[in-house]
Amino acid sequence: MVLTGAEIVIRCLQEEKVDYLFGYPGGAVLYIYDELFKQDKVRHVLVRHEQAAIHAADGYARSTEKVGVALVTSGPGATNAVTGIATAYCDSIPLVIISGQVPVGAIGQDAFQEVDTVGITRPCVKHNFLVRDVREIADTIKKAFYLAKTGRPGPVLVDIPKDITAQKCEFEYPQTVSMRSYNPVVKGHQGQIKKALQLLLEAKRPMVYAGGGVVLGNAADKLTALVRKLGLPCTNTLMGLGGYPATDRQYVGMLGMHGNYEANMGMHYCDVLLAVGARFDDRVIGSPAHFASEPRRIIHIDIDPSSISKRVKVDVPIVGDVGEVLGEMLAMLDAGAETNDQESLGVWWKQIEEWRRRDCLKFNQGEELIKPQFVIQKLWEVTGGDAFVTSDVGQHQMWAAQYYKFDKPRRWINSGGLGTMGFGLPAAMGVQLAHPGSPVACVTGEASIQMNIQELSTCKQFRLPIKVVMLNNRYLGMVRQWQEIFHGNRYSESYMNALPDFARLAEAYGHVGIRVDKPGDVEGALREAFQRKTDLVFLDIQVDQTENVYPMVQGGKGLTDMILSAEDL
């Protein structure tokens, strides 16, 4: 069958069973948009800014097991997409981004809306391609999907010059891909797995530290089974929330810079650490030297060899798909008669419970000012702990992570690695489209929301009943917190002046806006919001301006150097 390049692009997306394509048209992609118009299998979601297209595809991918797909034009279309692509790259999210490019003959001529998209995006994609021949489109798109979702997932960009989309060639979608230069490992090394299990069984103070790899690798069930079977304490990273049920007794909370006391202490003082799909990054362990000051043996399961022994030396590295490896471990446990040292484990748990009694997340909700923590707690109650929650970046993100207890994976959608303000609302669009009828909340702040607030228009067009829960403290809260603690209360440019009336702004976009000023009104407003099944409800919640996120480990310090409350300052 002879098709044009543009027809081939759309046929490829259909073959990949793409149901939503997030994008924004422009000169270089006009032929592709023309073909999009002629079919109804791939539904296009018109965003209001290309960054939002990528975040929406990203939210779609994170909340499902599928690849998110976006389409942008050349030049500014591509550069606007870069923040979104880098966000997905830092969190290993499988995306395929198709960008238009100027015609082949115009490349390098400084043509209108020309940028070197492949060059600009190279450091923030898993891989990218510039297609130079119409006959390469199908193969390249097939490879792009394969690369995006296998191994350690990530965004893959395909740059297609305009003239190529008008040329014709014979179309056949390849059924398989093979690349001699790309063969991700799946199965872990048997001997290493055995060694790891032995180490875990002999441990006196074991600890499980699970990251985003558990969520992305769909290994939450296996992780939970292993942790329960051996009676281990388990902590999740910011990216791993929901990988182990947060309401379970063996869960000790999130760890890291704003992690729970018991999680950070357990991480530091354990004698055997099982790290699963996590990467010991600076926000998790603080200073590597301090972390290394306490002797412990580390087992590290990860699909990416370069994540192993990068910041922390590991004793038993296991490269492989976390689900496969955990499955092997469970099978070996079932086959053997060995159990772990119950007595030592009992002593260890007593210690953990003692740490837990510090109740590091306690706060006092008074009569006057709304505490942001209280809002998240109520959000959790009102949604029965079962909503999809996206967030932006800053204090509200940490409170959402600390106080919304995620029991299931793929429910917590946030920009962990890059920390992209403006992520929350567009990501929620992707989540809501992937899960129509499910409650989706976007926890945000008055600063972050303004970085992509134009998407309220997209939400109206596509009737997305997202609940925007905005914790409005009239500050760039996290910046203010650091300025308070480390810069002598000099609040340099962290004050949000001239704010709009958000409730009325939401109404101007055709949504429902509610302003909440009193603690007593929080629950009612949340209930009303979630009862309105077909409306986007924007809650502008005026919260305590001076509240800080605790516990806190200062950047570069050790995990045990925690500031637990304002009294510790």
Added chain:
Amino acid sequence: MQLPNTKTMRHVISLVIENESGALSRVSGLFSARGYNIESLTVAPTEDASLSRMTIVTSGSDDIVEQITKQLNKLVEIVKVVDLSESAHIERELMLIKVRATGKDREEMKRLADIFRGRIIDVTDASYVIELTGTQAKLDSFVSAIEPALILETVRSGICGVGRGERVLKV
């Protein structure tokens, strides 16, 4: 658990990469983005024109070099990576050096080239171009044997490396 080994050593990394446009910039971009050092980098197609062979001279602690090879392996277009300096290998570099060759220096230059087993490949009444192949150290000592004022220009290729004996890097 131990603290990172911070002793810096010179390493010769050899790799086979798909001969595609942009592949070189993926490699050089990786080094600059992660702050790794490149002393030299040479690349050319192999007997199979779809593949290129690259030799990179870098330096770093064992931990850093381990990260470098892992990060290189992660690049989708790279087929194979080895650290040649882990075992016996051969390194060669080509240098073209243009020197002033007048008066008594003319004979001296010829002698020096002979001693280093270099070849004079261009001659004018005032200059020679000497071609010299060898290890980096040999080329260095040739350069330092010549009075600096007599050196008109030097061009060095960066080293090519290959493992000794049965050790073969092939796809």
